[in-house]
Amino acid sequence: MSDYIVLAISCIFVNNILLAQFLGNCPFLGTSKKMETATGMAMAVVFVLVLAGIITWLTNAFILKPFNLEYLRTISFILVIASLVQFVEMFLKKSMPALYAGLGIFLPLITTNCAVMGACLINIKEDYTFIETIISSFSYAVGFGLALILFAGVRERILLAKVPKPLQDTSIGLITAGIIAMAFFAFKGMV
Amino acid sequence: MAKSITQEFVKGLWAEIPPFRLVLGLCPVLAVTKTVENGIGMGLATTFVLICSNILVSMLRSIIPTKIRIACFIIIIATFVTVVELLMQAFTYPLFLKLGIFIPLIVVNCIVLGRAEAFAFKNPVIPSTADGLGIGVGFTLSLAAIGLVREIIGTGALFGVSLFGADYQPFAFMVEAPGAFICLGLMLCIMNLVGNK
Numbered sequence: 001m002s003d004y005i006v007l008a009i010s011c012i013f014v015n016n017i018l019l020a021q022f023l024g025n026c027p028f029l030g031t032s033k034k035m036e037t038a039t040g041m042a043m044a045v046v047f048v049l050v051l052a053g054i055i056t057w058l059t060n061a062f063i064l065k066p067f068n069l070e071y072l073r074t075i076s077f078i079l080v081i082a083s084l085v086q087f088v089e090m091f092l093k094k095s096m097p098a099l100y101a102g103l104g105i106f107l108p109l110i111t112t113n114c115a116v117m118g119a120c121l122i123n124i125k126e127d128y129t130f131i132e133t134i135i136s137s138f139s140y141a142v143g144f145g146l147a148l149i150l151f152a153g154v155r156e157r158i159l160l161a162k163v164p165k166p167l168q169d170t171s172i173g174l175i176t177a178g179i180i181a182m183a184f185f186a187f188k189g190m191v
Numbered sequence: 192m193a194k195s196i197t198q199e200f201v202k203g204l205w206a207e208i209p210p211f212r213l214v215l216g217l218c219p220v221l222a223v224t225k226t227v228e229n230g231i232g233m234g235l236a237t238t239f240v241l242i243c244s245n246i247l248v249s250m251l252r253s254i255i256p257t258k259i260r261i262a263c264f265i266i267i268i269a270t271f272v273t274v275v276e277l278l279m280q281a282f283t284y285p286l287f288l289k290l291g292i293f294i295p296l297i298v299v300n301c302i303v304l305g306r307a308e309a310f311a312f313k314n315p316v317i318p319s320t321a322d323g324l325g326i327g328v329g330f331t332l333s334l335a336a337i338g339l340v341r342e343i344i345g346t347g348a349l350f351g352v353s354l355f356g357a358d359y360q361p362f363a364f365m366v367e368a369p370g371a372f373i374c375l376g377l378m379l380c381i382m383n384l385v386g387n388k
Contacts, residue, residue, distance in 0.1 A: 019368060019369075020368050021222070022217075022218050022219075022221040022222035022368070022371070023218055023222075023296075024218065025217040025218045025221060026215060026216070026217055026218070026301050029217065071273065071276075071277065072273070073295070074269055074272055074273050074276065074295040074298055075266070075269040075270065075273055077295075078265055078269050078298050078299070079265075079266070079269075082262060082265060111261075111265075111299075112299045112301055112304060113299065114218050114296050114299040114300070117295075117296060117298065117299050118218075118292060118296055121292045121295055121296070122292065125291075125292065165383075166380045166381075166383035166384040167376075167380045167383075168383075170376075170379055171376050171377075171379040171380045171383065172376065173376070174372050174373070174375050174376030174379065175372065175373050175376035175377070177372040177376075178369045178370070178371070178372030178373035178376060179369070179373075181368050181369035181372055182369040184368075185367065185368060185369055
């Protein structure tokens with residue numbers, strides 16, 4: 001049990017998917033200008049990443065490995081993730097319209113979010129068991145959400161500040177992200 | 192076509208240079224630029240995928256139905272990424288190990304998909320090739336530039352050769368995660384200063 005807790009902490013803080021592994025930076029900068037969009041994106045990622053982690057692990061273990069098709073991993077994973085996102089979108093639209101409205105346009109965007117694909121590939125690379133895969137996918141997604149929401153909070157304040165012209169927008173955003181990454185850097189070596 | 196092929200190529204080098212002008216595909220930019228060598232390797236792999244996918248998308252643009260175009264693009268791109276992955280595994284194994292999961296992640300690099308959608312799907316083969324080459328070379332140059340700054344400041348060496356002598360204390364912050372963000376942010380600021388005059 002304690003192993004699982006250590007794994008979760010290491011995925012959320014120490015190896016934070018955004019700030020330590022640099023995955024999913026496009027939505028990180030793109031959707032963090034407002035708190036609402038950041039929360040929406042964070043929720044959508046948690047939802048999809050756990051499902052994608054499970055499904056890609058199953059694909060790898062029961063289809064690719066037995067038939068020695070591991071070289072097709074990249075293609076099959078992206079297809080699985082893309083169709084999963086499409087399926088989740090249709091399912092939510094039909095049966096949970098409230099949640100669908102909340103996630104909105106962020107669902108389709110997730111297909112090209114490298115955090116999802118990256119986390120799935122890390123799970124396979126680290127040879128995680130099924131339970132570990134579920135825990136690590138969930139923790140990576142929580143870490144993503146945490147960093148995104150923290151960053152959005154800071155960015156909303158920056159909008160009120162006077163920033164020199166060449167530094168505006170993305171430039172100051174990246175520097176802010178660097179300072180937040182410094183905070184997360186302190187967790188390094190903890191686990 | 193009003194624009195010539197050279198124009199399509201050159202715009203990727205300055206006017207639309209990724210990741211500075213088009214803020215896309217930041218993940219590999221931040222992650223693999225610890226050294227110049229990694230940066231160039233990653234840039235070349237991406238360039239190859241960009242050119243091939245642009246050519247194929249542009250050739251097939253009248254066949255691909257508009258509604259499912261994104262899925263078609265992703266399959267085309269994934270195919271070429273697998274090709275690059277296998278080639279690098281065979282010929283440049285040490286680099287392949289260093290770049291790790293960022294090679295398969297070229298599939299979800301927004302630049303490649305972005306060019307397929309914004310350019311190759313609407314233009315004939317030759318301009319699309321030029322566009323892919325231009326954006327690819329621009330991307331490689333940016334990666335190399337960021338790698339250069341981070342490697343020199345962060346380790347005091349270039350390609351493993353010490354530059355400032357034994358007295359230099361390497362500013363290791365630059366090769367760590369936070370340094371990547373701040374370095375890119377400052378370089379973007381310099382680009383804005385130079386470009387907006």
